[in-house]
Amino acid sequence: MAQRIVILGAGTGGSLAANRLRRECGDDAEIVVVDRDDDHVYQPGLLFVPFGLADPAAIVRSRAGQLRPGIDFRIADVDRVDAERSVVVLGDGTELPYDVLVIATGAELLPEETEGMTGPGWGDSVFTFYTLAGATGLRDALRRFRSGRLVVNFVDLPIKCPVAPLEFCFLADWYLHKHGIRDQVDLRFVTPLDAAFTKPAASAHLAGLLEQKGIAIETEFATGEIDGAGGRLVSWDEREVGFDLLVTVPPHGGAAFVARSAGLGDDLGFIPTDPATLQAAAAPNIFVLGDATNLPTSKAGSVAHFEGETLIQNVRRFLAGKPLEATFDGHANCFVETGFGRALLIDFNYDQEPLPGHFPIPGIGPLPLLREARRNHFGKLMFQWVYWHLLVPGRALPGISAQMRPRRAGAVKPNHRGAPA
Amino acid sequence: MSTMTLAGSPVDVDAEGFLEEPAQWSRDVGADIAARNGIATLTDRHWLVVDYMRRTYLETGAAPSIRTLGKASGVPIKELYGLFPKGPAKLAAKIAGIPKPRGCI
Numbered sequence: 001m002a003q004r005i006v007i008l009g010a011g012t013g014g015s016l017a018a019n020r021l022r023r024e025c026g027d028d029a030e031i032v033v034v035d036r037d038d039d040h041v042y043q044p045g046l047l048f049v050p051f052g053l054a055d056p057a058a059i060v061r062s063r064a065g066q067l068r069p070g071i072d073f074r075i076a077d078v079d080r081v082d083a084e085r086s087v088v089v090l091g092d093g094t095e096l097p098y099d100v101l102v103i104a105t106g107a108e109l110l111p112e113e114t115e116g117m118t119g120p121g122w123g124d125s126v127f128t129f130y131t132l133a134g135a136t137g138l139r140d141a142l143r144r145f146r147s148g149r150l151v152v153n154f155v156d157l158p159i160k161c162p163v164a165p166l167e168f169c170f171l172a173d174w175y176l177h178k179h180g181i182r183d184q185v186d187l188r189f190v191t192p193l194d195a196a197f198t199k200p201a202a203s204a205h206l207a208g209l210l211e212q213k214g215i216a217i218e219t220e221f222a223t224g225e226i227d228g229a230g231g232r233l234v235s236w237d238e239r240e241v242g243f244d245l246l247v248t249v250p251p252h253g254g255a256a257f258v259a260r261s262a263g264l265g266d267d268l269g270f271i272p273t274d275p276a277t278l279q280a281a282a283a284p285n286i287f288v289l290g291d292a293t294n295l296p297t298s299k300a301g302s303v304a305h306f307e308g309e310t311l312i313q314n315v316r317r318f319l320a321g322k323p324l325e326a327t328f329d330g331h332a333n334c335f336v337e338t339g340f341g342r343a344l345l346i347d348f349n350y351d352q353e354p355l356p357g358h359f360p361i362p363g364i365g366p367l368p369l370l371r372e373a374r375r376n377h378f379g380k381l382m383f384q385w386v387y388w389h390l391l392v393p394g395r396a397l398p399g400i401s402a403q404m405r406p407r408r409a410g411a412v413k414p415n416h417r418g419a420p421a
Numbered sequence: 422m423s424t425m426t427l428a429g430s431p432v433d434v435d436a437e438g439f440l441e442e443p444a445q446w447s448r449d450v451g452a453d454i455a456a457r458n459g460i461a462t463l464t465d466r467h468w469l470v471v472d473y474m475r476r477t478y479l480e481t482g483a484a485p486s487i488r489t490l491g492k493a494s495g496v497p498i499k500e501l502y503g504l505f506p507k508g509p510a511k512l513a514a515k516i517a518g519i520p521k522p523r524g525c526i
Contacts, residue, residue, distance in 0.1 A: 113488075156488055220508065222487065224498065236502040251488065267489045272481075 013290030013304035014104030020394035049135035105255035121228020147184035148244030174339030276326035309402035335380035343376035446518025484522035
């Protein structure tokens with residue numbers, strides 16, 4: 001009898017895992033994919049919506065439409081995972097037994113966790129671009145915005161695509177210039193970190209860009225309250241930053257069912273996962289990829305893609321009774337939009353800092369690393385095609401390996417494997 | 422890395438004063454670190470956080486974030502900022518003798 005693989009979540013990670021497992025296992029495995037709706041949002045596109053650079057409707061496709069024939073796609077809420085019995089309990093009480101469970105339910109936004117975020121001003125002078133509705137509302141607010149202080153902020157890590165708030169700053173600078181009102185606007189980036197970014201080498205580079213573009217930065221600002229009516233961000237240690245328009249990123253947590261599943265997740269609802277094999281700490285027949293894990297790497301689509309390789313092999317090895325392979329190295333890469341049709345590209349893993357060089361082939365490229373270039377901007381635009389046609393279907397990306405390529409030996413700074421903040 | 426003397430015993434610390442080796446820690450060392458960072462006396466509320474921090478690190482290998490502290494340490498976030506001014510997670514980790522919590526990316 002075919003073994004049953006249940007996959008929770010049909011976003012980037014869940015879809016690519018389902019498609020690859022279907023292709024590789026054929027009818028030896030029955031693959032069931034569960035998601036709560038049929039809207040697969042191309043999340044990198046959300047950044048472009050507020051600036052009129054992407055049409056909201058054009059970045060959403062059917063989840064079912066991205067899955068290969070033979071995959072059983074079901075729309076349902078998940079109540080909980082019973083790891084001891086190897087059963088998923090759906091919202092209506094239906095039980096879905098599995099031989100292997102793959103969890104790819106991503107991260108949720110938790111705006112109500114920050115006092116006042118969803119209070120007065122929410123959707124009026126306070127927005128997030130991390131949802132389609134928020135990004136669309138922000139587009140309309142930016143069209144009306146003429147002068148004053150525009151504050152870009154995130155409350156706490158982890159967040160999806162941690163460079164996105166910085167990219168928003170750079171694009172806002174470009175957008176305001178384009179509309180001839182840049183000198184009427186005080187653009188300010190407010191971060192809980194002690195620098196522009198988490199990785200020192202990239203951080204120094206990004207801080208230089210902020211300065212060059214006249215974007216003020218306020219560091220170590222731990223947002224405790226958003227006062228939308230008074231137009232103020234208030235930190236836990238009682239500092240204040242006033243705003244006319246606030247673009248914020250709410251705290252993130254794991255999917256709600258994680259907290260209802262005994263022993264599965266941590267305090268924030270992320271799932272303790274082996275950093276190299278992607279097996280869940282909770283049970284040997286549960287594997288996790290993408291934003292749902294607690295791993296100390298980016299919550300980003302590129303990571304889900306690179307994890308895919310390890311996850312597929314280990315699910316197959318587990319079903320065949322073979323030992324798992326510890327092959328995932330934390331590889332992430334991100335295009336960082338820097339405005340005016342340019343972007344930079346960063347590439348890093350658990351142990352290796354982002355470094356200058358070229359990607360994917362050292363010394364050749366074609367894309368320069370950690371340096372602004374027009375080619376990187378086109379790389380980012382082209383990525384939407386790559387996403388729907390190569391990445392989600394679970395095909396190999398030409399020239400790009402799951403493990404990070406070692407760089408010039410002398411340039412590598414060791415970086416202690418850390419824990420998520 | 423350098424060595425300094427805290428509460429009469431030599432300990433290895435990094436450039437920012439975080440202990441390199443959690444095993445070199447004692448409650449007296451913790452109190453000495455606190456004093457050097459502007460907290461003259463550690464109250465029961467301080468210790469609740471410091472002990473939680475250290476226990477969690479030793480059990481999981483990861484220092485809890487400020488949100489986790491607020492949810493699970495028994496001390497609300499607002500009070501954490503009163504007890505450990507500026508950065509509670511960082512300062513409590515330093516006093517607890519565990520490595521600096523790293524922002525995950």
